[in-house]
Amino acid sequence: MIVFRNCAVLLVIASICSFIYGIGQLHVEVEANACRMTYMFGEPMFARVRFTANKQFPNYGLYYYYEGARRDNALQQSMTGAPVIFVPGNGGSYKQVRSLASVALRKAREHLEVGIHLDYYTIDFDEELSAVYGGYMYHQQTFLKHCIRSILALYRQPSPIVLIGHSMGGKLAQSVLTDAQISQHINAIISISTPLDQPVLNLDAHLSQFYMDTHTQLSRTRTASNPTNGTNVCQSLHQRQLSEERMASQHLSPKLDNVLLLSTGGGNRDLLVNAGLTSSQFNDLHAMTSAIPRVSLSCDHLSAVWCLQFMQVINRFLFSIAQRRNDDTVIFSSNKQRNMQSALSHFVRRRPRQQSLVNLPSRSNWHEERRLVINKFFTSGLKSHYHELIGLHRQERYKKIAIEALNVESDENWLFGCEAQRHNDTELLTCGKATPLTHLIQRLPNTDIEPRSIAVLDLHNLRKTYQQWSHLLVRLPPGSQRTGYNLDIYDPKERIVDIRIPRWYAYGRRMAINETLQGTLHYKLRIADLVEPYQSLRIHVEPLQCLQPNYRITARLCVPWAAGFERYQTLTSPEQKPGLYVNVPTLMPKHYNTSLNPIMLDFYLDPVCRYRISYEYSYADALSRIVLQYYGWFPAHLVCVLLIVLRNQLDKFQRVGSFNSLKPYIGYLQYTSIYLVTGCRLIKKLILNLKFLPEPESLDYSINVSIIIHCTAIGISILLVLGLWLALTVYGHVFYRLALRLTRLSSTSSNIMLSIMTHLPITYGILTIGVAIGASSGLGLLLAFVFYFLMLSNAYKDYLEDFLWQKAADLVKLTAPVSTAPEQSEEQAVNNSDTEQPLFEDETEADDADTEVEADSEAESMQEAQPAEEKSDEKAAESCVGLQNFPFHVTLLLMLFMLLLLNGPTSFAWLRSRRHGINLPDSSLASSITVLASLSLLLQLRAPQKLRGYWILSVVLYFCAGCVLLYSQAAVYRLNYVIAGAFALLAGQQSLGCLMEKLLPKYLD
Known part of the structure; x- marks a missing residue:
């Protein structure tokens, strides 16, 4: 057991160090920002679009973007461009549309003869934090629908609209497809760095419901694509993409399948939304910016809306699917297959134009290359075309050929297949006609200095497909720059x-x-x-x-x-x-x-x-990815640790009767919660077989991740309790004075109030519950936490300071030189050895339990030998009515603090909404009221008391801790209900126990 305990200590320390190291590595192996800034050529202007629904949304707005001189009548004239709506995301501004719209305006002015231009609109959501509070999403969705209807009314004929959403704006744009009346007016949706199928952090029940509703509706009306056992998207360069094949074969319904859905991700620079969340099973196409032609770089979450290379690609695609009508208005094409081809060309790989046979001059530089490997360069360029013939007939084992051209423009046809003929007069092999193989060529990204174009071909397939061909032809164009080609034929x-x-x-x-x-x-x-x-x-x-x-x-x-x-x-x-x-x-x-x-x-x-x-x-990159991918699991594991600590404290209290000690870490130095991590993986298999139980979250990941996260949570819980103990000890007076200043109460009034709260805590519950119902659950929890903290500080501040000074004095004595006096008795040595405490303790050890029971039974005989520390502990416990067990209340205070943090986004949303008189839903109100009522009842009953039923309560708390790991790692909002349930169980057990203690003697009499 001692060996296992020491291993657990090492595991916790190693996990904390690994987690901290992973945080430090997040920004180390990240490429530099290579995005070019987008500049406006005119002053950015925003004309507000007013409609009847503006009164319902006083803090929202719809704007039309233009540049140049201020025009008050920007929207009074009939709109003729193809409409595009930019939907900002979490904390985003409507002004983020500037880069997209400015590039579109410049492109339209450069091609006036074509007559195609775009009308960019943008939405102001008051920079609401929709990623952490789901109540905003339904509110914003309703306003977005009003905006779409209002924009349609600005055009003489209904024009399909393209939505471009950044961050949570992309999810919001996708969600409007659930409305059949709106979806028929949507042409395409482009999401930029958007968590589409699941949120980054699921902190709110409304946010979870929003994702669930959208997924349910889209599952009924749109074709979904899921990876199967035989799916392999790593196709060769000469094969068509999987999305294109599906588009050519699937039946398009007249509704949602006609809407083109494109999603993009930023890559390793985006530390807010990792790459795996940016794709959706309902998408037609997904692309990372590092693989998009003419972009080829990683974008962080904010630069994705102003990166010039990326903005140009998006606008090129929009211009390619726009078409001009006879009345000089511009609309987006409704032909989805054509739009999909254009999307593949712009976001995946540029599609060359289909070309027929090309006539080649026979009088030019013609050469034949017979070697397997050749590197040929022309340092000063070429004055005329250079032709190199490469024979297709090789030894059987040479099945592959790689050909690379340097400094050749991407639109240049430099690779052909042909049937060579030998001239009688010159004895040279030439090709009179050749077939371009541009569709087999790939231009490698990140090669702006010296562009590289490469083709990897299968010689056997070429010979079988084109039996008349005898050679491949490399045709280098003339120019003054260094050019050449490389050839590699291999097995x-x-x-x-x-x-x-x-x-x-x-x-x-x-x-x-x-x-x-x-x-x-x-x-x-x-x-x-x-x-x-x-x-x-x-x-x-x-x-x-x-x-x-x-x-x-x-x-x-x-x-x-x-x-x-x-x-x-x-x-x-x-x-x-x-x-x-x-x-x-x-x-x-x-x-x-x-x-x-x-x-x-x-x-x-x-x-x-x-x-x-x-x-x-790579350990460094693996640790940083654990932090980036799984940091959202940390609240669940921390709550799980607190529940196990509470269970350990109650179990020890039930055996010993009391632990009147000022040591706050009683129960925290444990490792039994690690058993739950492995046990829950086995329990999940049992739950899946029992159909009547709800299906738990996926646990298909490696157990190493859970061990690191959980052990880190154990270490953080110890640091939190020590920090809270230090705050109560050192800064109790400071917080007390700060509370007086904030509440503007005198010292006398505050003492009276604290006395009332201490001796009659039911008033404490009534006040905080009233604040939670009348204002916000988070505000009620904050008030409860402050009162609870001040009560503990007021009750223990003097004794905690004495305890701290006593520990400091003991530490000074230990650091002083020790004289090895021979007169030291053996009994003193034994007593000194007994004061040593193990770093981790296990509540299941019988030796510790026996020691505690024996110490309790012999307390009277050892009254004189009791240390000053224990005397101060008992004095504190006797003077603090209802707060006899300091570690127990510290744990409850930490659980209340966790609940306060989980409800922080809701409180912040309530504060912002008060300015505009908007009532937002509070999904955690019921759980907060349960916690506040239970806490006031526990303080009123002076819990914990020596009562029956602690072993049942310990089992239930263990069950709650397991439910946290099974159901609340991704769905963080469920922790509200688990914490509320734990408080309710404690209050119920104490209430029923006290009632039975009073009724049972009467019944026996």
Whole structure:
């Protein structure tokens, strides 16, 4: 038992250190912000759109964006552009539309001859924090519907509308599809860094209900896509995307399936909404900004609405689906398949125009290349086109060919297939006609200095598909810049390496590729066992021999079950930050076969070097991802620890009878709550088999995550109780004076009030419940916490100070030189050894229980030998009516503090709404009233008392702690009900126990 206790101590300390280290690593391995700022070419102006519903929403507004001189009649004329509505998110401003709208205005002015322009509208939601309080979402949804109707009324003919939502605005835009009258006027919805299928933090019951209602309605009216066992989105470059295939085959309903839904994520720079939350099963297309053509960078949560590269791509897409009518008005096309093709071209990969055969001049620079590997460059450029023929007929094992062109424009056709013929007079092989293969070419991102375009082809498939072809043709255009091409023909078995992510306890690097050959262009790593979002694999690419000092390697990561999460990264040095990390955005689906569909990591190497590629488990990145992905579980684990502590305190009180001690950490130095972490995983399987019980949250993640979070919660609970004890001891007088100043009460009045609250706590409950009902539950909880804190401080402040000074004096004595006096008796040595306390205690140990019972029975005989510390404890307990057990009340105070923090967003929303006279729903009112009533009853009964039923209460508290881990890790708002239930159980047990103590003697008489 001692060994296990010491291991638990080490585990808690290691978990706290790991969690703190993970927090510190969040910003270390993050790429620099490469977004270019968007500047307006005119003064940004906002014309308010007024409609009848404005009176119902005094703090909301709808605006039309324009630039230049102020125009009071901006909306009096008939609108002719295609309407776009920008919906801001959590704490967002309506002015965030400036970057999007300004780019659209500039694009329209540059192409006046086309006559296509967009009308941008934006909504002012008063910068409400909708991500933490769900009551805002229904309010904002109603206003958004009014805005859509009002904008439609501004046009002579109904025009379909595009919604662009940032953060929670994207979820709000998606939710209006549940209204059939509104959805018929929606053309497309673009969400930017939006948690679509589940919130980042589910702190509010209204927010959970909002997500549930939207999901239920969309499930009935829109086709959903879920990953299955055979789904693999890592298609080859020459194959069509999965979304496109589904679009071509599925039947489009006249309602919601005709609305194009696009979602985008910011990547590793977005620390507010992680990548896995930005996709939805109802989307048609998802893309990360790091993989979007012409963007190729990661955006943080705020820069996603002003990043110039990203704003240009969105507006290019909108202009591509807009069309001009005969009356010079502009609308968005209703052809979803055409719009989907355009979305794929702009957000996934640029689609080249379909071209027929190209006639080539026979009198030009024609050459034939027979080697397997070649690097050919023209430093000073070319004066005319250069043609290089590459034969398709090779040895059987050479099935793959990689061809790369440097400094060739993306629209240039430089790769062809043809049937070569030899001229009799010149004996040169030439092609009179050739078929462009531009659709097989991929332009690698992050290569603005020297653009790289590469094609990886299957020679066998080309020969079978185009039997008349004999050669591939590389056609380099003329120019003054350095140009050239690289060729690599290889056996794919030599370039595909299968690796597995090492176990978390496996330390050190492992070799994937010892050394590549000079001139190698392409390698592929297939990674198995990488299934959870927190896992991280660090890849090291080391150049060995380089012909040039500079090199560039592009890595492409594809997760087979996560569509739209392709990630590109360019490496230029081994010490580059951020390094190359491989991780997955979402948990691997159940029954998914990773051996058949592994994670793909393609390396497009620079042939000027040879490379060594190794890998290792990245502890730093894994810890930072645990913090980023699972920090929302921390409140549930902390409440679970507090419930176990309360259970331990009541169990010890039931055995000993009292623990009149000023040590607040009694019950906190425990490790039994760790048993629940493993036990709940087994209980979940039982619950799933019992159909009548509600289904618990998913526990398919690794137990390592739960252990780290839970042990960190144990350590934080100890720090919290020590901090609260220190605040009561040192700052009790300070808080008392601050409360007097805030309430403007005199010392006499405050003493009278505290005396009333201490001796008649029922008035305490009536007052706080009245405040909760009349104002806000959070305000009532705050008042209760302040009163409870002042009561404890007033009752114990003198004795706590004496206790603190006594401990300080003992510490000084321990640090002083100790003389080894031989006269020290053996009895004194034994007494000194008895004062030592273990760091962790287990309430199940029989030795501790026997010691406490024996000490209680021999209290009279050892009255004279009692330490001053225990005498002060008893003196404090005797003088504090109803507060005899200090650790018990400290735990209740911490649980009340947790409930106060959980209701903080509701309180803040209530304070903001008071300015406009708006009544917002309070989902935690019932639980708050239960806690306030129970707490006042406990204080009135002077709890805890020596009564029956403590063992039943201990079992129920253990059950509540298990329910927290099963049902409240993601749904944080359910902790309100668990805490309220714990308070109600305590109050009920104390009330029934006191009633039975009074009635039972009468019944026996």
